[in-house]
Amino acid sequence: MSSAQDTKQVLDKIDAIRKQAGSQFRDQIVTSMYDQAESITDDVVTRSNKRWTFDASLDYVATHPLLGLPFMLGLLALTFYLTIAGANIPSAFLAGLLMEQGGLAGFFEEFSITIPAFLHYSVYDLLHIATSSWMNANLASFLIDGIYLTLGWVISVMLPPMAIFFPIFTLLEDLGYLPRIAFNLDWLFQKSGAHGKQALTMCMGFGCNAAGVTACRIIDSPREKLIAILTNNFMICNGRFPTIIAVALFFSVFLGYSDALVSLTAASIVIAIVLLGVVFTFVTSFILSKTLLKGEASAYTLELPPYRRPAVLRIIYTSLIDRTLFILARACVVAIPAGAAIWIAANVNIGNESVATHLINFLQPLGYLMGLDGAILLAYIIAIPANEIIVPTIIMLYIRHNTMIEFEGDALHKIFIEQGHWTLLTAISLLLFCLLHNPCGTTIWTIYKETKSKKWTIFGSLFPVVLGIAVCIIVAATWRLVASAF
C-alpha cells in the first residue's frame, strides 16, 4: 500500500537518515567512484611513450605566464586585420553590384578596368527600370528605395566581414584555443569576483551575445552566472562588428592614411574597442560582486583540451551556414520592416517636415551632447531588434532625402562626411556607444529566459545604455573643452 500520505512519511524518515549521514556524504560517494575508476584504469590502460609533443610546446607559449597574453593579443590582432583587410574589396564589390548607380563600373574603375557599357547597371538600377513602366512610382520607391536598399546595405556591410571572421573564430574554437584564453585570464576574473569560465562565455559573446548568455549555463554558481550574463553585452558581437569596422575604417580614412595603413589602423581601433569592452567587463563584474551580487569567486576545474586538428571543410560549412547565414538572415528579417519604417518616416510629412526629420530633430540635443547626432540615435532605436542594421539604418536616414545618391569610390565615407557631417568626435562617440548600449532584442529575451527574472532582465538591458550615454557625454564634453582650448 502506498499513498501520498505514506510517501510523505517515508520521505520524512529518509530526511532523518540524511541528517545523520552528514554533509560528507557526497564526498565519500565521489571518492568511492574515483577509487574504482583509478583501479580499473590502472588495470586496463598502459602508456608506452610519453613524449614532448607539439601540443606541449604550443601550450608552453599559449599558456605561458608572460607570453600567453601577448600571444592572445597577437592572435586577436591577426584575426581582425584579416577580417578588415579581407572584407574591404568584397564589400565594395557587393555595394557596386547591388546598389550603386552604374553598377560595378565604379568598382572596376578603382583597378583601372573598364567594363562594357551594357553592364553599367546595378540590381538597384535594374529594379527601377523593370518597375518604372507599370508600378506606381511611390510604391516602387517604397519597395526599392526603402526595403531593397536597406537590405542591400545590410548584405554589403555585414556579409564580407562575417564570412571572414566566423571561419577564423571557428578555427580557433575547434583547435582548442578558447579554454587557454580562460586559463590566461583566470586571475583577472578571480580579482573581479567572477567565475573563470566567464572567459568562455565572453568568447561566445564575440560571435553572438545571445549565444554567449546561453553559454553562461556552464557556470555552476548562480551569482557568478548572473554576473557573466549581465556583462556579456560588453563583448562586441558580430552584429556590431560591421559598425565598428565601418567606423574604424572611416577613422583611418579621415586621418588621411595611405591604403596600406588603413586596414592596420582600423584593426588597431577594433582591438582597442574590444579590449575596452573587456575592461568594462572586469570593472562591472568587480562592482557587481562588491555591491548587488556580493560573494567570493568559486573554485572550478578547467580542462585544457588537447589541440585537435580542425576539420577545415566542416569549419567552413558550419561557420558559413550556421553562423554567417543565420545571423545575416536574422538581420535581413529585421531590415525589411526597418527599411519600410524608414521610408515611410522619411516620406510622410507632418507640417513641412517628414516624420523622420521630426524624430531626428527631437533626438538631436541628446545626440549632440553625446557627440553623435539625432539620426544615429534614431538608428539605434530602430535597430533594437538586431544591432546588425545600425550602419545601414544610419545610412538610410542620412540619404533619406536623396535616395538616388551617386556612389563613387568610398561611398560610405562620403555619406558620413557629406550627409552626416561627421567629425572625429562623431566616430569616437559612435565607437563608444556601439560598445556600450542596450543588448539586441534576442539577447534581452535570452537574458530573461536564462535568469527568469524581470528585474535582472531590465537591469541588464538598461544598465549598459545608461553607462553608454554617460560615457559618451563625458567624452564629448571633454573633447569639446580641449578643442576649444586650442
Add this chain to the structure above:
Amino acid sequence: MSCSGNCNCSHNNYLTGGNTVGLSIGGHSRTIALAGNPNTGKSTVFNALTGLRQHTGNWPGKTVTRAEGHYNFNNFSYKLIDLPGTYSLLSASVDEEIARDYILFGQPDCTVVVVDATALQRNLNLAFQVMEITPKVVLCVNLIDEAARKGFDIDFQALEDKLGIPVVPTAARRKQNLDLLQEAIEAVCTGKLKPKPNIPAPPPDLKEAIDQTLPLIESIAPGLPSARWVAYRLIEGDTRIRRALETGELQQLAGIKLPSSPKPTPPSPTPDAAQNPTDKKQSA
C-alpha cells in the same frame, strides 16, 4: 523551433520522412541519449551518427542545450538526444540537471556515455553515475586515434568485463567503428544484451544509511530500477528527486501503480522542453 529543420519530433518524422521505413511495432522509434564529459567528441559522435551538423567546438561546455537527430539501423529508426557535456550528474548546474533529468525521466531505450580514451580515469566517474541511474548503458570510448598517437594502450575487453556494460572503441572523427556502436545500441535496446553494471559499492560508513533508505524507497516505489541512485540523491538532499517521489512521477516511470494518490500527469518525455522551447542549436 525545436521541430524545425533536421531536428524533429518522432511522429513528425515518420509521417513525413521518406527514409524511416521499418519502424517498430506501435510506430515508436527508439530513443538514445548521448551523455559524456565535455570535450570528448560527443557532438562529433552525434553528427557522425545522424549526419547532422550540430556545431562542435573544442572547449568544455559547448553543448549546453539538447539537440536531437535521427538515424536508421537495421530497419529501425533511432532518435538520438545529444545531452550537455557534464563531468558529473551531482551538481545543481543547469546543464547537469538537463542531462540527469533526461536520463532519468526521459527514459531513453539506451544511454551512450562517450568517454575520452586519453582521460579514461576521470571520464569513468560520469559513466558510473549513469550506470547508477540505468543499466541500459553503452560505453563509447572515443578519440582512440588520439589515444594511440599519445601512446595509450587500452584493453577494451578487460574494461568491458570490469564495468559489466558493452564497450565500443571509436574514432568518430574518422567514422571508425560507428557500426559497432550502432550494433551495441541495438543489442541493448532489444534486450539481446542485458548489461550488468558493476557499480562501486558505497563506502562502508555510508552503507548503513543506504541500507536503511532502500527498504523505505521500496515501500513507496516497489521495484524502482534505480533505487540505489535515488537513495543517494535523497540522502544528499536532492529536492528535485524528492518532489518526483512525492508527485509519483518516479513511480510512474517505473510503471508502479499508485492506488490512492491522484493520477499524476503523464511523464513528460522532455522535462527540459519547457525550459528551453527555442534552443535547438547554438549558432554562433
